[in-house]
Amino acid sequence: SQTIHQWPATLVQPVGSPLSLECTVEGTSNPNLYWYRQAAGRGLQLLFYSVGIGQISSEVPQNLSASRPQDRQFILSSKKLLLSDSGFYLCAWSGDRNQPQHFGDGTRLSIL
Amino acid sequence: QKEVEQNSGPLSVPEGAIASLNCTYSDRGSQSFFWYRQYSGKSPELIMFIYSNGDKEDGRFTAQLNKASQYVSLLIRDSQPSDSATYLCAVNPDAGGTSYGKLTFGQGTILTVHP
Numbered sequence: 001s002q003t004i005h006q007w008p009a010t011l012v013q014p015v016g017s018p019l020s021l022e023c024t025v026e027g028t029s030n031p032n033l034y035w036y037r038q039a040a041g042r043g044l045q046l047l048f049y050s051v052g053i054g055q056i057s058s059e060v061p062q063n064l065s066a067s068r069p070q071d072r073q074f075i076l077s078s079k080k081l082l083l084s085d086s087g088f089y090l091c092a093w094s095g096d097r098n099q100p101q102h103f104g105d106g107t108r109l110s111i112l
Numbered sequence: 113q114k115e116v117e118q119n120s121g122p123l124s125v126p127e128g129a130i131a132s133l134n135c136t137y138s139d140r141g142s143q144s145f146f147w148y149r150q151y152s153g154k155s156p157e158l159i160m161f162i163y164s165n166g167d168k169e170d171g172r173f174t175a176q177l178n179k180a181s182q183y184v185s186l187l188i189r190d191s192q193p194s195d196s197a198t199y200l201c202a203v204n205p206d207a208g209g210t211s212y213g214k215l216t217f218g219q220g221t222i223l224t225v226h227p
Binding site for chain 1: 161163218219
């Protein structure tokens with residue numbers, strides 16, 4: 001069966017510090033991968049998606065970036081965090097474009 | 113702008129009742145529809161998906177899709193306090209296969225089932 005791992009579960013970072021969140025999927029190959037952010041009490045905002053190694057599409061302009069160095073690895077990064085980057089970051093995968101997305105446990109990021 | 117609209121609630125139902133959650137979408141070409149449950153502080157969990165008009169049942173859950181009216185609903189029978197959560201409706205437009213499985217989520221409906 002397929003599983004998705006996300007870490008860390010919680011993270012507290014100072015403003016201006018860098019960020020790296022990692023997501024890996026097991027039990028499938030060539031998944032579609034997605035990064036979302038959920039602000040407190042708000043809906044899910046799609047940040048990035050990837051349909052293959054090295055292929056990244058950005059949905060909203062921001063100071064975040066994503067990379068997919070391996071088939072089942074998806075990384076969310078920032079060089080300098082802003083207060084507005086606080087939120088619940090979720091990684092998800094799907095088998096193909098019509099299949100459901102399955103979410104990792106998420107990373108709760110607080111910026112001080 | 114492709115939109116998915118849900119009543120934010122909160123929707124409060126007594127234990128044992130039927131909870132009815134509704135969702136409308138703006139993109140008439142949408143092909144697949146999903147319901148996720150999200151407990152407070154947790155990630156969304158898939159509970160139902162539906163692709164064709166009509167009803168789809170899974171245990172206490174029934175998803176209903178009406179593409180002509182552009183709405184999808186979720187019924188929860190015999191509601192339990194453990195069903196108390198936020199329910200997210202998600203739509204995949206997949207117009208011509210160019211959406212890459214991207215989903216548009218509604219804001220979610222908060223459901224409270226009281227004993």
